[in-house]
Amino acid sequence: KAGVTQTPRYLIKTRGQQVTLSCSPISGHRSVSWYQQTPGQGLQFLFEYFSETQRNKGNFPGRFSGRQFSNSRSEMNVSTLELGDSALYLCASSWGLAMETQYFGPGTRLLVL
Amino acid sequence: AQTVTQSQPEMSVQEAETVTLSCTYDTSESDYYLFWYKQPPSRQMILVIRQEAYKQQNATENRFSVNFQKAAKSFSLKISDSQLGDAAMYFCAYRSAVDKIIFGKGTRLHILP
Numbered sequence: 001k002a003g004v005t006q007t008p009r010y011l012i013k014t015r016g017q018q019v020t021l022s023c024s025p026i027s028g029h030r031s032v033s034w035y036q037q038t039p040g041q042g043l044q045f046l047f048e049y050f051s052e053t054q055r056n057k058g059n060f061p062g063r064f065s066g067r068q069f070s071n072s073r074s075e076m077n078v079s080t081l082e083l084g085d086s087a088l089y090l091c092a093s094s095w096g097l098a099m100e101t102q103y104f105g106p107g108t109r110l111l112v113l
Numbered sequence: 114a115q116t117v118t119q120s121q122p123e124m125s126v127q128e129a130e131t132v133t134l135s136c137t138y139d140t141s142e143s144d145y146y147l148f149w150y151k152q153p154p155s156r157q158m159i160l161v162i163r164q165e166a167y168k169q170q171n172a173t174e175n176r177f178s179v180n181f182q183k184a185a186k187s188f189s190l191k192i193s194d195s196q197l198g199d200a201a202m203y204f205c206a207y208r209s210a211v212d213k214i215i216f217g218k219g220t221r222l223h224i225l226p
Contacts (some may be wrong), residue, residue, distance in 0.1 A: 059214065
């Protein structure tokens with residue numbers, strides 16, 4: 001089985017721009033979660049989707065949004081980028097919700113200049 | 114609110130020796146799972162081991178085992194016969210049935226040849 005894939009792997013943007021990141025879960029997995037990883041804050045939960053519905057949301061501003069499609073693929077969008085949004089964005093998928101083990105993708109490294 | 118604390122930001126161990134990584138958590142839930150994830154340098158995060166809170170028996174996966182003390186809310190990871198490939202950032206994580214997953218700040222483990 002193919003693992004979780006994320007595109008693009010690297011991205012450079014400037015302040016004020018917007019960005020869309022994509023995540024394809026493991027085949028059969030219906031849940032997708034997104035995380036922001038920075039050296040200072042560690043891993044922070046952004047949001048979780050299951051069957052196209054947002055189930056949980058972290059403490060991030062409204063500039064961060066996401067969605068999930070009927071094939072379980074997910075996208076996250078960050079509008080009006082700030083320098084502090086530079087981070088590794090990780091996507092993880094699991095078969096279901098609750099306490100299922102999550103499988104992580106390689107991440108998208110975003111640099112905001 | 115649930116919290117996960119990893120008090121050791123960095124640790125070193127001699128190859129072939131045993132090392133224990135600490136993790137404590139705080140929760141009022143009775144039903145939850147605990148996880149240890151490993152993130153090697155520039156590689157994706159993978160699950161090392163997981164423990165169901167309702168199980169008294171400590172989980173074991175080959176050279177990796179946990180010491181789960183539910184009353185003390187402690188969940189340490191023991192790595193036996195440390196190998197160079199064990200060098201990574203290790204994250205402790207908690208998740209209940211009703212909440213999002215919460216990660217600790219991580220412990221960077223160095224293996225000395």
